[in-house]
Amino acid sequence: DAEITQSPRHKITETGRQVTLACHQTWNHNNMFWYRQDLGHGLRLIHYSYGVQDTNKGEVSDGYSVSRSNTEDLPLTLESAASSQTSVYFCASSDTTLSTDTQYFGPGTRLTVL
Amino acid sequence: DAKTTQPTSMDCAEGRAANLPCNHSTISGNEYVYWYRQIHSQGPQYIIHGLKNNETNEMASLIITEDRKSSTLILPHATLRDTAVYYCIVRALTGTASKLTFGTGTRLQVTL
Numbered sequence: 001d002a003e004i005t006q007s008p009r010h011k012i013t014e015t016g017r018q019v020t021l022a023c024h025q026t027w028n029h030n031n032m033f034w035y036r037q038d039l040g041h042g043l044r045l046i047h048y049s050y051g052v053q054d055t056n057k058g059e060v061s062d063g064y065s066v067s068r069s070n071t072e073d074l075p076l077t078l079e080s081a082a083s084s085q086t087s088v089y090f091c092a093s094s095d096t097t098l099s100t101d102t103q104y105f106g107p108g109t110r111l112t113v114l
Numbered sequence: 115d116a117k118t119t120q121p122t123s124m125d126c127a128e129g130r131a132a133n134l135p136c137n138h139s140t141i142s143g144n145e146y147v148y149w150y151r152q153i154h155s156q157g158p159q160y161i162i163h164g165l166k167n168n169e170t171n172e173m174a175s176l177i178i179t180e181d182r183k184s185s186t187l188i189l190p191h192a193t194l195r196d197t198a199v200y201y202c203i204v205r206a207l208t209g210t211a212s213k214l215t216f217g218t219g220t221r222l223q224v225t226l
Binding site for chain 1: 146148155156157158159160163165205207208209210211212213214215216217218
C-alpha cells in the first residue's frame with residue numbers, strides 16, 4: 001500500500017546544529033508539505049512543493065529549508081537549530097484536482113532542541 | 115476559506131453512533147467540507163469530504179444540510195480507537211494545492 005513515512009520519529013539535538021528531517025511518500029503525489037504543531041498554535045505550514053525542483057515558503061519558514069530533487073522525497077533542514085524549533089513536525093502529500101485536495105499525513109517527528 | 119464552529123468536546127458510548135456537528139454558515143458555493151481527525155500523538159488523518167451531497171465511505175458518513183450551512187460527521191459504530199480530535203474544515207478547491215487550516219476541533223471521547 002502507498003504510504004508516507006518520516007524519519008527519525010524522535011530527535012534530540014543541540015542549539016546551533018544542523019538537522020534534517022526526512023519525508024518519503026510512495027503515493028506518487030506531486031504536492032508535499034511540511035507543518036509544525038505546537039500547543040496553542042495548531043498546525044502551521046513551513047514549506048511546500050508542487051513538484052520536482054519547486055519549493056515555496058509557508059507562514060513560518062524562517063530557519064528552515066527544503067529541496068525537492070525527486071517526486072518521493074521532501075527533506076526539511078533546520079540550518080541552525082534553535083530552542084524555538086522544538087516541536088512536532090508533520091509531512092503531508094496530496095494530488096490535487098478541482099474536486100479533491102486531500103492531504104495524507106506522515107506519523108510525525110518529535111524534535112527537541114536543547 | 116469559511117470559518118467553522120464545532121463543539122469543544124463530546125462523549126459517545128462504544129458501539130453507538132457518534133454524530134459530530136459543524137456549523138459553517140458563511141460557506142461559499144465552491145467550498146467543500148472536509149473532515150480530518152487526529153488521534154493522540156499521530157498525524158492528522160483524512161476521513162471524508164463533500165460539496166453538497168451526502169457522502170459515505172468505509173470510515174464515516176457526511177451529512178450536509180440543504181442550505182450547506184452546517185454538516186454532521188457520523189461514525190456509525192464508534193470504538194475506543196475513534197477517540198480523537200475531529201476537525202471540520204471548509205475550503206475551496208481551485209485545482210492548486212493549498213495549506214490546511216485546522217481550528218480547535220471537537221475532542222471525541224469514546225467510552226465503554
